[in-house]
Amino acid sequence: SQKIEQNSEALNIQEGKTATLTCNYTNYSPAYLQWYRQDPGRGPVFLLLIRENEKEKRKERLKVTFDTTLKQSLFHITASQPADSATYLCALVNSGSARQLTFGSGTQLTVLP
Amino acid sequence: GAGVSQTPSNKVTEKGKYVELRCDPISGHTALYWYRQSLGQGPEFLIYFQGTGAADDSGLPNDRFFAVRPEGSVSTLKIQRTERGDSAVYLCASSPGTGSHEQFFGPGTRLTVL
Numbered sequence: 001s002q003k004i005e006q007n008s009e010a011l012n013i014q015e016g017k018t019a020t021l022t023c024n025y026t027n028y029s030p031a032y033l034q035w036y037r038q039d040p041g042r043g044p045v046f047l048l049l050i051r052e053n054e055k056e057k058r059k060e061r062l063k064v065t066f067d068t069t070l071k072q073s074l075f076h077i078t079a080s081q082p083a084d085s086a087t088y089l090c091a092l093v094n095s096g097s098a099r100q101l102t103f104g105s106g107t108q109l110t111v112l113p
Numbered sequence: 114g115a116g117v118s119q120t121p122s123n124k125v126t127e128k129g130k131y132v133e134l135r136c137d138p139i140s141g142h143t144a145l146y147w148y149r150q151s152l153g154q155g156p157e158f159l160i161y162f163q164g165t166g167a168a169d170d171s172g173l174p175n176d177r178f179f180a181v182r183p184e185g186s187v188s189t190l191k192i193q194r195t196e197r198g199d200s201a202v203y204l205c206a207s208s209p210g211t212g213s214h215e216q217f218f219g220p221g222t223r224l225t226v227l
Contacts (some may be wrong), residue, residue, distance in 0.1 A: 032214060043117070043204050043218030044156065088193075089155050093214070100146060100169060101216065103155030 003072055004087040004104040006090060012110045013080055018093040021107045023090035030092035034101065038087045047088075048075075052095075080111045097100050115139070117219035119205050125225045126195055134190040134222045138207030145188050147180055148204040156204050158189060162188060163210060195226045 007022035023033070032051045038043035050057045050066045050073065057064045063076040077084050087108045091101040118137040126132050138145050143164055148156035158172040162182045170180070177195075180187040192199055204224050206216040 004155075034214070036218075041220070043220050044205070044216075046215040046216070091155070099144060099208070099214065100158040100161050100172065101148075101156070102158065104147075105153065105155050112197055 002102075004028070004092065004102060006045065006088075006104040008107055009014060009105075010108045010110070012112060015080060015111055019033075019077040019080050019084070019109055019111070021088050021090075021109065023073040023075070023104055025071050025092060026044045028071075028092060028102070029095045030068075032066075032096045033073050033090060034093045035062075035064055035073075036089045036091060036109055038079050038089055038106065045090055079110075082113050083110045085110045117205055117207055117217055119203075119219040119222050121222060122220065123223045123225075125227065127227050128195060128197060130195050130226075131194050132195055132224065134192075134203050134224070136188045136190070136205030136207075136219060138186065138188070138205070140186075140215055141209070142207035142217070143185065143210030144208045145182060146206040146208075147188070147190050147215055148223070150202045150208065158206070159203075192224075194223055195224075199225045200226045 003026040005024045013019050034049045035047045038044045042108045048064045050064045061078045065074045086107040089106045116161045120135045127226045145162040147159040150156045161169040165185045175195045180190045203223040204221045208216045
């Protein structure tokens, strides 16, 4: 069966450290993968997109890697801040499908001051 | 500019009733999506519109769910004979539809079926 799994439901880290979140997928052939941030009571907000032929993408303090052999994406936040505390969702679009996103269940990140 | 808006923000209804949820996408966005999110889960795809037509409705759980987008802008998600299991946050998203794959989400409508 098809699955998208994010490493843990909750992750606590100290301010200033690097947060690393994991997204693993099974029985998908993603054309691309996206990461979203979701705050309580709000809709998800797009952060980064990485295509199947890309290994790494960066945007300010954010970095995403994509390994289609391991079927895994890693999402890094460097120099984390309490304001980074939120739920982070990975989502993929399967090759050959329309543009709908299939989401993981998210990882709730808390950055402790 | 204005983002995606959804109304109402909260809807409480009784089992068996009919509800309509409205989505106003970002102006000019041709693609519109509906998702459903239960507590502790990621959003689950329901239906995707490109313009006025439903390009993919494979995520609609059953025939009690229906969505329209008659003029290619505002969309309405309609749920007939609501059940308690329909309780969730219904999210709408839009995207420019050509080239860009980023989806812009609204704040959602929290539906509670008593």
